[in-house]
Amino acid sequence: MEQPRTQAISKILSANDTGETRAHQAGILVPKNDKILSFFPNLGKEVKNPRTVLIFEDIAGEQWKFNFIYYNGKFFGGTRNEYRLTGMTAFIKRNNLRTGDKITFHRLSDDKLLVKHQRMSETTKDNSSILKLGNNWKVVNL
Template sequence: MTRQAFRKTLSANDTGQTKSHQAGMLIPKGDQEFRDFLGTLDPGIKNPRRTILCLDESDEKLELQYIYYNNRLHDERGTRNEYRLTCLTGYLRQNGARAGDEIEISKDDEEPLFRIAFVPQAHALPAKIILRGWRRVH
């Protein structure tokens, strides 16, 4: 059985601390390994998405949305051309997530569901986050 796992250090924007309105966590277009891990999205379809079924640390089921917002490719005045992972707000709030904390998404080849885990960090001072996107956990 092969397990793959990816982690992301959360920014203040990811956790809602900035009070901004955004549609989920950005997945860099260049992060092909993580995008392949989540599954294929057809760019020929406007705003394709797939549901990512996860179990959290308490075996509660979460339904995340992996979306390619691509109206730039389909609408004359479209502006978006980005990948996002959405429907995480409730999970992050439930865990008291703050900038500097991490989330990990993993999957075993033989399991039908992904796993999601909240990884809190010590917060003595406000975290300075270097935006790097998702990274593979080895």
């Protein structure tokens, strides 16, 4: 039996996500968590690095194209085995998002996606300047 699709997910942004570290990275890492991954289209292992473009709308009605990619080189003689959400730099810059801010993705229907962001106050950032190893993704219960 197929698991129902998660309708909303959020992530507290890291310095790597926002580009504040000035280090190159290929998008925001998406954890291999069934509930988080069920928000996104299924990307198989049959082809190397399958991807899909997801078109999100923000609350102002502007559309943003993000890429959901499964870097699966591990199955093709390489080492990578991770999911990433890329193409978000313009959205992050336009909204001046910083470490500790939250981005939320909503699935309004099969073909309508919404992206929102929330500036987190200094008191709610939960010591975000401290390096945290772990997962800042959450399933949002609507």
